[in-house]
Amino acid sequence: MRRVRPSTPLRCSALLVILLANDAGAALTTNRWTLGGNGKWEIAANWSAGIPAKSNAAILITNTSSKTVTIDATTSGNFSSTMTISNLMVSGLSNTVNSLVLSNTGKRTPFEIFNGLTIGPAASVIITPLTANLNSLLASSGVRSPLTTGAGLIGV
Secondary structure, eight states: OOOOOOOHHHHHHHHHHHHHHHHHHHHTTEEEBOOSSOEETTOGGGBTTSSSOOTTSEEEEOOSSOEEEEEOHHHHHHOGGGSEEEEEEEOOOTTOOEEEEEESOOSSSOOEEEEEEEEOTTEEEEEESHHHHHHHHHIIIIITSOOEESSOEEEO
């Protein structure tokens, strides 16, 4: 029995389709902050995916205009499913500052980032009080994946 092998162009086309399918799947796991100003993390309408967080999503707070995104006791107490994410990037553009504030979230439901935290230029992550939040944030992002900072700031 003779085995027929596909021609080189056909094999390349099949590979390209597979690569594009994988890339399209990756694009579906990005969740961007869409609100042009300050807001609460748990509000579904503020996110491109229509939900605050998906554990397998890369969360981006990078859009134009200065803003503060807040995670607080309400978020951790009533919206605990939004407190675990894969990746987080906070970054601003020239003449803007984007900030993520973790304020009094408590110890019961820690904010966890499993694969990486990137703080780019014109950005900050502010954590208060220090004892309630910093250890869980750094343990989840710093131990599993290095903390990457640009010209941003972590304030405690």
